Amino acid sequence: MVELTCSKEKPDVLVLPEMWTTNYTLPQLSEIADCAGEPTTSFLQNLAKKHKVNIIGGSFANIRESEIYNTAIAINRQGEVLYQYDKVHLVPMLDEHLYLKGGASSHTFELEGVKVGLIICYDLRFPELARQLAVEGAEILFIVAEWPEARKSHWKQLQIARAIENQTYVVSVNGVGQYNGVLYCGTSMFIDPLGEIIEVASENNEETITKELDLHKVSEIREKVPVFQSRVPSVYKI
Numbered sequence: 001m002v003e004l005t006c007s008k009e010k011p012d013v014l015v016l017p018e019m020w021t022t023n024y025t026l027p028q029l030s031e032i033a034d035c036a037g038e039p040t041t042s043f044l045q046n047l048a049k050k051h052k053v054n055i056i057g058g059s060f061a062n063i064r065e066s067e068i069y070n071t072a073i074a075i076n077r078q079g080e081v082l083y084q085y086d087k088v089h090l091v092p093m094l095d096e097h098l099y100l101k102g103g104a105s106s107h108t109f110e111l112e113g114v115k116v117g118l119i120i121c122y123d124l125r126f127p128e129l130a131r132q133l134a135v136e137g138a139e140i141l142f143i144v145a146e147w148p149e150a151r152k153s154h155w156k157q158l159q160i161a162r163a164i165e166n167q168t169y170v171v172s173v174n175g176v177g178q179y180n181g182v183l184y185c186g187t188s189m190f191i192d193p194l195g196e197i198i199e200v201a202s203e204n205n206e207e208t209i210t211k212e213l214d215l216h217k218v219s220e221i222r223e224k225v226p227v228f229q230s231r232v233p234s235v236y237k238i
């Protein structure tokens with residue numbers, strides 16, 4: 001297994017936030033969203049190839065077959081698309097369901113031999129989704145977001161909970177600043193599989209944070225506290 005390392009000068013993986021190409025311009029999306037992933041996919045593919053870096057390309061509004069999805073994308077250093085994910089859980093508080101269609105599937109994918117999962121913002125509130133990715137073997141859960149300041153404590157605590165219960169690293173990227181009267185709370189984070197915040201970005205300002213992840217920690221904690229062996233799925237009714 002290849003270790004994912006990361007330094008500011010030559011990172012292995014870059015991660016962007018949710019809806020970074022348009023922000024939450026929901027009523028305008030039918031005019032300004034990507035069509036079948038373009039031009040954002042090609043833009044990120046070129047960037048990945050040029051800098052030989054894996055990219056978790058945040059998410060963007062994406063028109064496919066007359067529906068608009070909130071689509072996240074992962075691209076490898078060769079510029080190949082590894083995974084695409086449409087946000088499954090749409091946010092009632094933002095009326096997302098009036099403008100977007102929810103995705104219908106989620107699974108892990110491999111980033112240089114490491115199994116990882118990718119979810120979008122509100123998905124964080126659904127432990128079933130992250131659990132499914134962890135049961136499939138995810139060692140890192142990437143979360144791309146535009147999470148508002150109004151519910152900042154949930155942003156922080158839910159991520160810690162997902163890291164602890166699934167014994168995964170959590171790597172999250174959230175927007176900052178204000179759009180249409182909504183203030184976003186930044187606070188992008190690296191959380192280790194014990195639930196400790198090991199790096200955190202500003203609440204207010206754009207910032208790049210980097211961290212090297214020791215993936216042995218995932219197997220170590222899973223051996224010490226063998227949650228996955230102790231699960232009893234036959235009892236769970238959901």
Ligand SMILES: NC(=O)CCC(=O)C(=O)O
Pocket residue numbers: 018091093120121122123125145146147148151154
């Ligand atoms: N962009 C989002 O999904 C926002 C989620 C949110 O506001 C919440 O879960 O609270």
